[in-house]
Amino acid sequence: MTVVKWGRRALMGGMAAAMLTLAAPLAAQSIAGGYRVEGRNPDGSAYRGTVAIGEQGAMVHLSWRVGGQSYDGTGTRNGDIIWIDWGAEYPVVYVRMPNGELHGTWANGRALERLIP
Template identity: 50%
Template structure:
């Protein structure tokens, strides 16, 4: 998959399903948009609203969102993004379809 195809493929709205570091579950929505410089604006609404800026390297999206550790997602072949945050103790699935 070319870089341009990868860039176009990840923008849009996603359903978010996650597990906090303490084991509690959450869900919500995430919107990913592309900035003029090629980075990505990522906005989470998961009970609380968070925002960050991401960089796509191959199929890995790394998002700085104000926490000590970034959120890191792998773009899966089906278009879902599987990610970790809080130094790998938090987990998150971003899907274009509800689960």
């Protein structure tokens, strides 16, 4: 009976380790690439455009093209949270969603943005 219990524990421990190994790459999945952007300004007006994201380690670079204007920002990534300084008083803060979209806020939470791969 002791052998069975030990075998079960070993099996459960091995399964837990395998699940952690499989989960780790998902959390670190690259966000680099092109996105459509849909957002809402602090005044409530909507905007659309495109965003290109480059990633090197924890460093992230974004280039927005919205309404004929361009904006650039750089920042860091910690798992699924991305902080981007784009020259405004407050950064853009995104959360990577399970479907690959990035949902963010800017203007100290008064504006919203969604990046769609």
